[in-house]
Amino acid sequence: MARIKYHFNPHTLKYEKVIVGVRKRLLIVLGWIATAVVFGALFLWIAYTHFDSPKERQLRNEIDGLKYQYDILQKRVELSETVLHDLENRDDHIYRVIFEADPIPRSVRQAGYGGIEKYKALQQYDNSRLMVETSKKLERLEKQLYVQSKSFDETLDLAKGKATMLASIPSIQPLSTDDCVIGSGFGYRIHPIYKTSLMHSGIDFTSNIGVPIHATGDGTIIEVAYDGRGYGNHVIINHGYGYESLYGHMSKISVRRGQKVKRGEVIGAVGNTGASTGPHCHYEVIRNGSKINPINFFYNDLTPEQYQIVIEQASKANQSLD
Ligand SMILES: [Zn+2]
Structure with a gap:
């Protein structure tokens, strides 16, 4: 109304x-x-x-739960990284050392990862930093794990080949100790022909013409040649693992290029060919292209006392025959 x-x-x-x-x-x-x-x-x-709607409240709870899970995930990734670093250390300083492999450089282990572009899709949220950081950490861990597993594969192969490696690396004298005297060691000395101070890149075993020369490790003959102004008749053996050995001034060569030889096998005889002032065997050990002191590779067939004598002879001997 x-x-x-x-x-x-x-x-x-x-x-x-x-x-x-x-x-x-x-x-x-x-x-x-x-x-x-x-x-x-x-x-x-x-x-x-x-005021939140029930749906919003539910979503908010879910986000809090996810943040919590992300935090736990980050901590677990960090823990895994610590365990991995320990493995990397042991690998670089123990396992790889045993098998004479160089440590894996830091730059390879920490190889580049990520890039800003990669995480663009995660950049627009309130919790972007947490998501991007966790993703980056996980990605880094994956890369480092990959490098480490590759290294273990390599070490395993080295371990399997250890017996072959030990048989291959030069480890005896090319002449029997009874057959020779060390005339000149490795290092600088007055050259017998040029009379100037020159590097002697091997050891001279003074002996008699015709005395047998032995391969100092398993390998393949890669050079059989004559050099009138240098090594004369000489042989080079490739032992693998970065090692080669050279035998110079031979009177006779009893192997051919490409032939496989075993440690101790006779490859020729002592002579006086090339730039040589008397019958001797000039012996060199080459590792990764550099000539190194062969005295460190005579440990296999000598007793500790004999080895001591050889070291003394080599350090005193300066009568180089080249
Ligand atoms: Zn020499």
């Missing part, structure tokens, strides 16, 4: 009915609607900004 309003007319001194026009009624209705809209919007704004 519509309420009827009255107002007092002072001229007629009577209460008169107030008649409200359609236009005014419409304005009143619109006013109410506008107020309702404004309050409604205000209420919704407060609800949206200050």
Whole structure:
């Protein structure tokens, strides 16, 4: 029921009915609607900004759970890295040393990873840093694990080939100890022909023409040649593992290029060919292209006492025959 309003007319001194026009009624209705809209919007704004919906609450809980899991994951990755570093250390300083393999350089172990582009998809979130860092750590761990497993494969192959390696690396004298005397050791000395101080890159075993010369390790003959101004008739054996040995000034060569030889096998005889001032065998050990002191490779067929004598002879001997 519509309420009827009255107002007092002072001229007629009577209460008169107030008649409200359609236009005014419409304005009143619109006013109410506008107020309702404004309050409604205000209420919704407060609800949206200050209170979570059940779905939002659930998502927020899920994010907290995920952050927690990410933290645990990071710690586990760090722990795995520590274990891996220990393995790398043992590999570089024990296993690889045993098999005479060089340690794996730090630069290879820490090989480049990631790049900003790779993690672009993870950059736009509140927890981007956590996600990117964890992903990077995991990726680094994967790379390091790969390098380490490759190294173990290599070490395993070296271990399997250890027997072959021991048989191959030069480890005896090319002449029997009874058949020779060390005339000159490795190092600088006055050259017997040029009379100037020159590097003597091997050991001279003074002996007699025709005394047998032995291969000092298993290998393949890679050079049989004559050099009138140098080594004369000489033989080079490739032993693998970076090792070669050279035998110079021979009177006779009893092997041919490409032939496989065993340690101790006779490859020729002592002579005086090439730049030589007397019958002797000039013997060299070459490792990775560098001539090194053969004195360190005579340990196999000598007793400790004999080895001591050889070392003394080699250090005193300076009568080089070249
Ligand atoms: Zn020599």
